[in-house]
Amino acid sequence: MSARPVVSFSGATLAIGDRVLWRDLDLDVRPGEFVAVLGPNGSGKTTLLRTILGQLPLTGGSLQVDGRLGYVPQQHAGDSDAMALRGRDLVGFGVDGTSWGIGLRGWRTRAARVDDAVAQVGAQSFVDKPIGLLSGGEQQRLRVAQALTNDPDVLLCDEPLSSLDLRNQRTVVDLLDARRRAAGTAILFVTHEINPVLPFVDRVLYLVDGHFRVGTVDEVMNSATLSELYGSRIDVAEVGGRLVVIGGDGEHHNCQEHPYLVDGDPTQVIAR
Numbered sequence: 001m002s003a004r005p006v007v008s009f010s011g012a013t014l015a016i017g018d019r020v021l022w023r024d025l026d027l028d029v030r031p032g033e034f035v036a037v038l039g040p041n042g043s044g045k046t047t048l049l050r051t052i053l054g055q056l057p058l059t060g061g062s063l064q065v066d067g068r069l070g071y072v073p074q075q076h077a078g079d080s081d082a083m084a085l086r087g088r089d090l091v092g093f094g095v096d097g098t099s100w101g102i103g104l105r106g107w108r109t110r111a112a113r114v115d116d117a118v119a120q121v122g123a124q125s126f127v128d129k130p131i132g133l134l135s136g137g138e139q140q141r142l143r144v145a146q147a148l149t150n151d152p153d154v155l156l157c158d159e160p161l162s163s164l165d166l167r168n169q170r171t172v173v174d175l176l177d178a179r180r181r182a183a184g185t186a187i188l189f190v191t192h193e194i195n196p197v198l199p200f201v202d203r204v205l206y207l208v209d210g211h212f213r214v215g216t217v218d219e220v221m222n223s224a225t226l227s228e229l230y231g232s233r234i235d236v237a238e239v240g241g242r243l244v245v246i247g248g249d250g251e252h253h254n255c256q257e258h259p260y261l262v263d264g265d266p267t268q269v270i271a272r
């Protein structure tokens with residue numbers, strides 16, 4: 001891959017107070033690349049996205065972003081405006097986002113961009129319903145559409161599959177994959193669970209307690225690398241095309257914070 005990176009961290013460090021979330025991170029993300037960002041709770045995955053969004057300055061090193069950003073959040077139940085807002089309104093927020101300075105564009109252009117994004121996620125049949133009447137999967141498709149209204153070069157996805165069933169997970173992942181293939185949009189995908197995106201992942205960034213590894217799935221998701229990263233024995237096995245990570249003694253990390261790892265019980269396996 002030789003195209004210019006759309007996101008480039010160089011010697012990047014982020015500390016909050018006296019706690020270093022990650023140190024000396026070098027990562028170039030290229031057009032069309034799918035990078036999964038993994039790690040236990042509190043390891044700094046969301047914070048990484050926030051630095052790219054310009055919401056948090058690095059405490060060391062540099063970060064360059066070359067292109068438009070789109071952001072896909074988690075699916076949240078119980079939005080207070082869920083019955084007042086239609087799906088189309090939700091998607092339209094992407095066009096109206098003040099940070100991009102496009103609020104003055106004409107309504108016709110706005111409507112066309114919303115329609116185009118809605119078509120990209122195949123949401124025409126439910127886009128005019130109140131959000132509160134839509135399923136979690138339908139709502140999440142609209143959030144992807146909202147991110148696409150900006151014609152993004154980079155999609156920042158923060159656990160976009162959480163609380164979706166397997167079928168809807170697959171739908172959302174397929175939409176993201178289609179976008180990167182059609183438009184060369186790079187995807188940074190924060191997740192606790194690599195299996196739903198395993199076929200699409202080019203590289204993994206795995207963060208643990210200030211340390212990290214970057215590489216292909218094979219390079220990072222193996223027993224030796226994760227054991228070194230966690231500082232305790234971790235076993236990684238492939239079962240039926242899925243990766244299962246089994247925690248060891250649990251002394252050096254809190255396994256309960258990691259969906260794969262079962263604290264203190266090396267015989268127990270959680271496969272999701």
Ligand SMILES: Nc1ncnc2c1ncn2[C@@H]1O[C@H](COP(=O)(O)OP(=O)(O)OP(=O)(O)O)[C@@H](O)[C@H]1O
Nearest residue numbers: 016021039040041042043044045046047048190192
């Ligand atoms: N603005 C802030 N002020 C103080 N602490 C913060 C701030 N932002 C993040 N943190 C802390 O930084 C750590 C990393 O948070 P972050 O949300 O990036 O973790 P994460 O890896 O995404 O976790 P999770 O898997 O639970 O979503 C957490 O301990 C969090 O409390």
